[in-house]
Amino acid sequence: MLALSGGAPVRTRPFPSWPVWDHTDEEALLEVLRSGMWGLGGSKVPEFENRFAAYHGAKYGVAACNGTVTLQVALTALGVGPGDEVIVPGYTFVATGAAVLHVGAIPVIVDIDPDTYNIDPEAVRSAITPRTKCIIPVHVGGNPADMDAIMALAEEHGIAVLEDAAQAHGARIGGRGVGSIGHIGSFSFQATKNLNAGEGGILITDDEELAALCRAYRNCGRFGGAREPVLGWDFRLTEFQAGLLLSQMNRLEEQTRLRDENGRYLAEQLRTVPGIRPLKRLDSVERHAYHLFIFRFSAEEWGVSLDLFIEALAAEGIPCSRGYVPLYRDPLFVTSGQSCPAAWPGLPNSLEQRAYRRMHLPNAERASEEAVWIPHYVLLGSRDDMDDVVEAVRKLYNHREALAKARGSGKAKRYAGLEG
Numbered sequence: 001m002l003a004l005s006g007g008a009p010v011r012t013r014p015f016p017s018w019p020v021w022d023h024t025d026e027e028a029l030l031e032v033l034r035s036g037m038w039g040l041g042g043s044k045v046p047e048f049e050n051r052f053a054a055y056h057g058a059k060y061g062v063a064a065c066n067g068t069v070t071l072q073v074a075l076t077a078l079g080v081g082p083g084d085e086v087i088v089p090g091y092t093f094v095a096t097g098a099a100v101l102h103v104g105a106i107p108v109i110v111d112i113d114p115d116t117y118n119i120d121p122e123a124v125r126s127a128i129t130p131r132t133k134c135i136i137p138v139h140v141g142g143n144p145a146d147m148d149a150i151m152a153l154a155e156e157h158g159i160a161v162l163e164d165a166a167q168a169h170g171a172r173i174g175g176r177g178v179g180s181i182g183h184i185g186s187f188s189f190q191a192t193k194n195l196n197a198g199e200g201g202i203l204i205t206d207d208e209e210l211a212a213l214c215r216a217y218r219n220c221g222r223f224g225g226a227r228e229p230v231l232g233w234d235f236r237l238t239e240f241q242a243g244l245l246l247s248q249m250n251r252l253e254e255q256t257r258l259r260d261e262n263g264r265y266l267a268e269q270l271r272t273v274p275g276i277r278p279l280k281r282l283d284s285v286e287r288h289a290y291h292l293f294i295f296r297f298s299a300e301e302w303g304v305s306l307d308l309f310i311e312a313l314a315a316e317g318i319p320c321s322r323g324y325v326p327l328y329r330d331p332l333f334v335t336s337g338q339s340c341p342a343a344w345p346g347l348p349n350s351l352e353q354r355a356y357r358r359m360h361l362p363n364a365e366r367a368s369e370e371a372v373w374i375p376h377y378v379l380l381g382s383r384d385d386m387d388d389v390v391e392a393v394r395k396l397y398n399h400r401e402a403l404a405k406a407r408g409s410g411k412a413k414r415y416a417g418l419e420g
């Protein structure tokens, strides 16, 4: 019997929990505490910046207090400002769009590839105008976007590329680490992310001047006396966070490898269940970071609603949730006239003209109605753990007629970790 209707769940043991830590992390934090250098002037932030940038194959790293302001700093350093257009995907966390609004620019929201949920290069091409200053591909769920196609377009039109790699630590495509392929890349260390210090973020780049600008914008606009200051912010990371990130990073390679291996296996297995379609990875992807394991669920083929499926899968003991709504349906855009910063008087009108309220991107809409997300820590388990996920999905499929008649609350949860 279905666990949703009072039967025994497939899975009663918990999956690995997140975050993972031990005495080495305790020692890293205590080392900072005892040093008395808790902020500016300590050695942990620069050490972490160098190590994280090098790990992804970039020359410079600029750490900051989260992965939203890193986007804002990068856009500012790239010279993006009022009136400029920035192309963003229709399936992402709201911060990708909010950062564009914060610098006074206009988010031009384009559709995604239905098989990867990443920004569709053809949709980007159609959206380019003389005002386009930047493209922000997002590596959704840790699955690298089609960077070859995006870099080719950007080069052709002289546009900057800012990779939002907030979910893709350690992912690799075409022989390169994500974040180091575009002109600049941004990561987040927020509590749910694959590398975590509660909060935090970093920018990586090979461009020395861009790195210097980002460093200044993060640090109250100061260049350390070397040049005239700019109008910046205090978006600095603390030494405690950098110390913890350094010790957490000791596990990143192994954890990333494990997620990728389990993710591939899970995709292979789930693909054999009718109406279950894991997202595609491009052939050039060497490593998927699997911040999320995402698959498409066909309500038509099962005769079961997505909400009921997710509730029933959760009842079987598998952590899962719905995913994003299309970006333009976020309240930020639906009510854009009111919620945009008053600092940019021209903005509400131009946003109004964009008519986010009437926007309809078929693939983003569909993703919002068919996607099931399983969080990354499930993939830190064993092969047996993966088999339990598959068994739970198979069980639901075999009982789909009973499931169609079962009663749920009618509303499955959206991913709390990213919406909080």
Ligand SMILES: *Cc1c(COP(=O)(O)O)cnc(C)c1O
Binding pocket: 066, 067, 068, 069, 092, 093, 095, 096, 138, 164, 166, 167, 187, 188, 189, 190, 199, 200, 201, 418
């Ligand atoms: C988490 C996330 C961000 C923002 O990072 P924070 O550190 O939470 O501010 C930006 N973009 C994407 C795609 C994210 O997943």
